[in-house]
Amino acid sequence: MRNEMGEGHLTPSTIGHFGLRAHGLPAATGPRGSLAPNRGGTISHAIAAGFVLVICCAALAGARRPSSDELPHPAGWALGGRSLGTAATCLMLGGTIYTSYTYIAVPGLMFGTGGLALYALVYTMLLSPLIMILLPRLRDIGARHGLITAADYVRVRHGSHPLALATALTGILATMPYLVLQVVGTAAVLRSLGLAPDGVAGCAVLGLLFLTFALVTRPGGLRACARISLVKAVLIGAAVVVLLALTLTRIGTPGHIFELAGGRGAAMGQSFGIPPRNFSAYATLAFGSALAQLMYPQVLLVAMASKSKDTLRAATTFLPAWSMTLGIWAFFGIAALAAGVRTSAGHGELAVPALVRELAPDWLAGLLFGALAVAGLLPAVVMAMSMSMLFVRNIYVEYLNPTATPKHEVRVARGPALAIMAGAIVFAMLMKPQDAINLHLLGGVWILQVLPAVAVSLFTRWFHRRALFLGWALGMVSGTGLLGLRGFSTVVDIGVGAVHAPVYVAVIALALNLAVAALLTPLLDALGVPRGTDGTAGGAVSGRRGSKYAFVVE
Template sequence: MSQAIGAGFALVICGAVLAGARRSPADELPHPARWALGGRDLGTAATCVLLGGTIYTSYTYIAVPGLMFGTGGLALYALVYTMLLSPLIMILLPRLRDVAARHDLVTAADYVRARHGSHPLALATALTGILATMPYLGLQVVGMTGVLRSMGLAPDALVGCAVLVALFLLFAVVTHPGGLRACARLSFLKAVLIGAAVLVLLVLTLTQLGPPGHVFELAARRSEAMGQPFGVPPHSFSAYATLAVGSALAQLMYPQVLLVAMASRSKHTLRAATTYLPAWSMTLGLWAFFGMAALAAGVRTLAGHGELAVPILIRDVAPDWLAGLLFGALAVAGLLPAVVMAMSMAMLFVRNVYVEYLNPTATPKHEVRVARGPALVIMAGAVAFALLMKPQDAINLHLLGGVWILQILPAVAGSLFTRWFHRRALFLGWAVGMVAGTGLLGLRGFSTVVDVGIGPLHAPVYVAVTALALNLAVAAALTPLLDVLGVPRGTDCTADGAAWERRGSKYAFVVD
């Protein structure tokens, strides 16, 4: 590795650590809403940069151009689904944020427990969130390994492994005491770094490869020479559309996104912050263009490693010192969402597993103390996950996680608008969706689409959307049946005047 690249990389990382290193006020008592939600006091700017910084990860900035490099226009579904996020967030998350603030809820499983009065459904929501997010966190490490590999540090070698562990350790030390407030400070730096990196790389690319039209023309020729479509084939539109819509809905159910939304100062603050999210999508569109530029420039990557296309392009078009700064920006872009993911999973474990079933008398201070430990363990597990598994296996598990996380949509998002569904119908629908989605994805070799047909009509549809349709169908069919049978519904503790005891007996799920 060039010393100039290492110096630039280290400079950006040290700047990020210093930016986030500030402790909470000494007189502030530890509380989950303060550590994990920043006291529910994030303003418009902080909410915008933290929400965007959490959704748009370094793997996104590496994988999307990698898909453009390898598959052409099909990869633009990611751009479509990120554009769908703003209206969906405005419809769903401000409602959830208000309910959470009124009833001191910290996680989506807290909300499900309070809204439906169901311990099994809340536990299913918590475990689904943890299981689905762990591969997503692992992919951030995979993105980091791509950056390190392009710098000349093999992640599976001793030096590369040590650098990767040191990076996560530095960010864990910074965010461990400060919680989400430290992440909010880091998110401002990430926004500046990503914006600057986009502008610099765009100038370098256009200077060396020519105007955008020429870049796309070269990329189209190379794509055709490789025998792959440059645009979206007509028969793939249903897969493209359901993949975009399903991915957008799934993104909103990930615990890290819900955590940031609940941390905003008010529903109006969240809506105002959401109006600026398309700016993040614009940066993603430019990174997708860099994938085309890598194809036009004749970049060569290892077989099955399209995510290396842009890092290699950076090495080709930028001087070493500047390449180091750009790699450092990508590193911060991955480390920030990784920390927020770890925090959100730790809160799900502590609030909805540990306290509910193991220690119902835990104080808020004890919850924070316990949550900090699992957050570190989760980050360490993600590093091990990425180092021990092949990149394709990590991607396959992330695809599975996307199918899983979408199955909590009826219990979480659906119940923001209606209480018609019976709690046990929702639980059984969730179970059917989980089994069907896992089976469809596994049996088809982790293909993201499945052929759905009614009579002579057939169309490829995103697996997660198919599983969600089965989930909703089961819940809708069983709800009136359970009501006729007289199976009691749970108490809605989010209704005005209703009291809610979050902590219950560790055997409550048996008698639910």
């Protein structure tokens, strides 16, 4: 199965972490002749560094502290006071879901394996209807009951401290590798500039970038991220227009590019279509990845921050525009193949940076690289904030300091957010890229296992809280085991007799999760095991563990 789908591993959630083994290709000849390598030098380095420095200084200068009459509160710092309008919500959702590594990995996947990269577009197109169905309902419940995180919701909905803790820990463990990959994406841009990210200078640049934006959000929280999201949208849009113009003028028309790329791909046994035998893997990857994306804490954080459910729905209608942009980036991977771009083995993510080097003069390459580096910071910061809130509200306050005030929660949350960002940089520097990808594969399997307790419970309270906990435990164990035993290949063959089909591991683990929860629920009810009180239906709200105080946020 692994060879049929191309060398590498199909990723669960963030599109294109396939462990690509890029191919060394013969030189390409476009309509204007051979494309000579543009090696670049100090000009592109200086311009990229200057561009990044200007953006960082502008971000620091624009960082605003909350007004003096606003009392510190988690809903103010982490959710922007639940006041994001349609435009801000759309920019935040797009800027958080479509990460920097996405824009590097998808064209790298097209470059290395061909048509399988189109699964990324299918997956992102599925997000809009799924968000419409799930997140407005969750946002309304969160606003009514003062909830900040998914684990808050699980505790109030199911009246279960263990299930809430499981949700919080899963969110943190699954998101950390995702954050590390944002650093890897930025490191790929630095590597294209000739700056080794594992060297002293590379580490210093990475640290400066992420520290700057972490400091920007320290006083303003999500409101600062909302301002950064506009900058990211402008930078990505400008980069798309410029690189598309370069591609079409230097290589040729889209038809000519596809013709060149098709010939080179065919010579390597590569196709831009999907083999029929792989359809089940393709479909389950797309659907499972879309469901998993909605369970990541950074996406839920942005949804909770919208002004109303109608605002969230309106913002979601514009998400396909982000998918169209991603489609253009996928085209750049085809253009890199047509242009005969060369990358070292195992570094397909360098296809687009290498294409920029081939097509753009030094000064323009520096601007494009600077834009890509800055654009990767928004999702990283939001991820760090969401993990910090899970830790503070559902671990620190729940088990260590149940009498903490909202002001104290905000003060404590700022520290872990910085520590998480620093830890992501350290992990990215110490780990091999493939190890980071493998951990992210596990993260995608893990995060999907909270779907029954979070998403399914939005529509039914039938499942018993202990059945949900045991189903979650089986899903985590089985998903981890299947992925590890298969060498981190994300699809496995299942079937009966002669009928077999490749299926995404996370979907199999989720099916086992739901099956256990469904089988144990009537059994636990028959045994008289008490259910938790549903605080969202007017019941008594579950108090903080070990505290006499009710879980109420004023």
